Amino acid sequence: MMVAHKQFPHEENPLVQDILALNDKRVHAHVREKKMRQEWRAEHPFHLIYIGCMDGRHSHFPQTLGIPVGCCDIFQHPGAKFKTHWPYFITLLTDSIETGLYAGQQVVIFVSSHYSALHHDHGCRAFNNNRTSATDHILTFTRDLKDLYADFPDDIHIIPVEVNTDNDAITFIGEDHLTTAHAHAMGDAESMRQQIRRYCNTANNEKLVNLLFEFVTTNRAHVQQVLQTPRAHTDCCHNETVLAVGRGFNTWLNMERNRGIILFPDGDHDLDRGIEIAGNILLENSKNNPFLEEHGALAIACSAYSEQKKMRIATARALGYAERVQRILTSRVPDLRFIVFSGVVHLSTWKLTPVAA
Numbered sequence: 025m026m027v028a029h030k031q032f033p034h035e036e037n038p039l040v041q042d043i044l045a046l047n048d049k050r051v052h053a054h055v056r057e058k059k060m061r062q063e064w065r066a067e068h069p070f071h072l073i074y075i076g077c078m079d080g081r082h083s084h085f086p087q088t089l090g091i092p093v094g095c096c097d098i099f100q101h102p103g104a105k106f107k108t109h110w111p112y113f114i115t116l117l118t119d120s121i122e123t124g125l126y127a128g129q130q131v132v133i134f135v136s137s138h139y140s141a142l143h144h145d146h147g148c149r150a151f152n153n154n155r156t157s158a159t160d161h162i163l164t165f166t167r168d169l170k171d172l173y174a175d176f177p178d179d180i181h182i183i184p185v186e187v188n189t190d191n192d193a194i195t196f197i198g199e200d201h202l203t204t205a206h207a208h209a210m211g212d213a214e215s216m217r218q219q220i221r222r223y224c225n226t227a228n229n230e231k232l233v234n235l236l237f238e239f240v241t242t243n244r245a246h247v248q249q250v251l252q253t254p255r256a257h258t259d260c261c262h263n264e265t266v267l268a269v270g271r272g273f274n275t276w277l278n279m280e281r282n283r284g285i286i287l288f289p290d291g292d293h294d295l296d297r298g299i300e301i302a303g304n305i306l307l308e309n310s311k312n313n314p315f316l317e318e319h320g321a322l323a324i325a326c327s328a329y330s331e332q333k334k335m336r337i338a339t340a341r342a343l344g345y346a347e348r349v350q351r352i353l354t355s356r357v358p359d360l361r362f363i364v365f366s367g368v369v370h371l372s373t374w375k376l377t378p379v380a381a
């Protein structure tokens with residue numbers, strides 16, 4: 025049995041070394057890709073936000089629409105089960121929205137559920153693989169967000185979508201469940217634009233129609249690529265080795281598909297339940313993943329900071345998450361072998377720095 029404690033020598037632990045190397049790779053890529061991000065942003069004057077599930081197969085949603093890494097703010101939690109009364113979540117979401125509004129941009133928020141068309145049991149674990157429950161939640165949450173931001177009808181657009189994780193195909197879901205816009209089912213360019221106008225009710229917002237049209241066509245090309253090289257079974261089902269609690273993961277952890285399960289650190293009861301669900305998924309994964317079986321799982325407790333003088337505060341938060349992950353996994357998923365690693369991520373560079381109590 026692996027002994028879990030906070031101050032383990034991370035220099036010697038292969039799980040931690042692995043994750044630090046992955047982070048390092050993204051930190052360097054982030055520098056190299058700066059010009060590309062600037063150009064993409066100049067051509068797409070929108071502020072983009074994605075709210076989705078914790079699932080490791082679902083994390084690279086922006087890239088399936090052709091959005092470069094770092095050009096879309098991401099919030100992840102089991103089944104995208106966020107609530108508009110969670111203080112930390114709504115503060116961060118509103119901060120993100122205001123960044124766009126102050127820059128004079130329209131804000132587009134994708135709220136997403138996921139399913140597998142090929143295997144019922146590869147759906148969303150937070151809804152026991154029930155696709156209808158997952159989309160019902162997305163539509164309810166979309167209405168909650170629309171109520172919350174009802175005073176900004178022309179500037180904030182909330183768009184519920186569903187993703188088939190077999191091939192990353194997206195479907196825009198209408199409030200009646202029936203009004204959908206499938207990338208695959210669409211015909212020529214003008215009929216696609218008409219569908220998008222109808223779906224979004226955006227007759228007078230051609231900028232938004234053009235953006236969504238671009239996303240739909242990019243997604244269609246991406247899906248075609250995936251279909252030409254069928255995914256390995258381990259990429260279609262859960263195969264994560266990392267449980268990530270906190271903030272600072274979204275830009276790098278799942279650049280390698282299916283690496284980690286990401287939980288947002290808000291909502292007392294829901295976070296504990298999320299840690300338990302994620303812990304059980306890792307326990308099941310360890311039966312099929314030799315690396316996980318040999319080394320156990322890695323739980324990362326992480327907080328993000330943007331100014332050096334706030335690093336100590338971020339460290340305190342990260343250690344608080346670490347204590348909680350340790351306690352919940354030990355009591356509720358006692359058969360899982362795991363270690364907890366604490367770190368902080370700088371929001372401009374994405375660099376992960378280990379911290380200890």
Ligand SMILES: [Zn+2]
Nearest residue numbers: 077079103148
């Ligand atoms: Zn899910």
